[in-house]
Amino acid sequence: MLEIHCPYCGEPRSEEEFSYAGEAHIRRPQDPAKLDDRAWGDYLHFRSNPRGAHRELWFHAAGCRRYLNVLRDTASYHISQTHRVGESPEDV
Amino acid sequence: MPDATTLRGPRRQACLSLRAKPNPSLPAAVATALGVELPTTPCTHHRAGERGLYWLGPDEWLATAPAGAEDALQAALRSALTGHFAVTDVSGAWRSFNLAGPRAIEVLRKSSPCDFHPRAFAPGRCVQTVFAKATALIAGNADGDFDVITRTSYADYLRRWLEVAALEHPASP
Numbered sequence: 001m002l003e004i005h006c007p008y009c010g011e012p013r014s015e016e017e018f019s020y021a022g023e024a025h026i027r028r029p030q031d032p033a034k035l036d037d038r039a040w041g042d043y044l045h046f047r048s049n050p051r052g053a054h055r056e057l058w059f060h061a062a063g064c065r066r067y068l069n070v071l072r073d074t075a076s077y078h079i080s081q082t083h084r085v086g087e088s089p090e091d092v
Numbered sequence: 093m094p095d096a097t098t099l100r101g102p103r104r105q106a107c108l109s110l111r112a113k114p115n116p117s118l119p120a121a122v123a124t125a126l127g128v129e130l131p132t133t134p135c136t137h138h139r140a141g142e143r144g145l146y147w148l149g150p151d152e153w154l155a156t157a158p159a160g161a162e163d164a165l166q167a168a169l170r171s172a173l174t175g176h177f178a179v180t181d182v183s184g185a186w187r188s189f190n191l192a193g194p195r196a197i198e199v200l201r202k203s204s205p206c207d208f209h210p211r212a213f214a215p216g217r218c219v220q221t222v223f224a225k226a227t228a229l230i231a232g233n234a235d236g237d238f239d240v241i242t243r244t245s246y247a248d249y250l251r252r253w254l255e256v257a258a259l260e261h262p263a264s265p
């Protein structure tokens with residue numbers, strides 16, 4: 001079981017309280033009508049799925065009900081930082 | 093039994109949801125309207141008599157008072173607050189339990205992954221968390237008792253859960 005530091009609650013809380021919300025920082029295309037099917041499909045369905053550092057969105061579902069950014073290593077599960085949505089992640 | 097656990101509820105209270113971006117005039121306006129100091133530290137609550145005010149998020153609070161006070165408190169908040177805010181009567185959505193007794197903490201421990209040791213859960217603290225596979229807002233009070241505030245639809249289930257969880261140290265008849 002992971003402990004995830006919620007940047008809104010200001011403390012580590014049990015993974016049970018959170019739900020995973022996928023890869024973070026995926027930008028919606030400015031003008032979807034101008035995309036071909038492949039580019040729109042890439043935006044909708046394809047994610048980077050790295051082994052190692054991964055920027056993720058999590059949702060503090062049973063807690064403060066805010067989305068947060070998490071930098072997690074997908075091999076070790078180590079979470080090196082969390083921050084509020086809208087704040088800039090530090091470079092890794 | 094000296095170490096009996098007392099369970100009260102589910103009880104209906106006046107409950108108001110307050111959404112507002114924190115700004116310098118907000119604490120004074122809320123205190124004027126409710127008579128309770130606004131908790132700005134995450135995961136804390138303040139009480140004044142029968143009224144409570146709970147931090148739920150960086151721009152969200154839950155105000156509680158005895159049932160029947162909802163309309164007056166809503167009107168007071170609406171006249172005191174300025175700028176962009178939302179005040180909603182959510183009394184029907186919430187039911188409250190109270191757990192008291194020296195072993196109430198053990199009932200909580202059976203139900204939630206949170207740390208309820210007095211070192212970690214001092215009076216004035218409140219957490220929203222998973223509770224017996226449901227969710228609840230749990231608050232520690234100055235007298236050492238706990239309020240468990242849950243969705244109305246979970247109230248029957250949680251009453252039964254809490255009764256069973258307290259069987260080892262039940263209230264005297």
Ligand SMILES: [Zn+2]
Nearest residue numbers: 006009060064
């Ligand atoms: Zn949180």
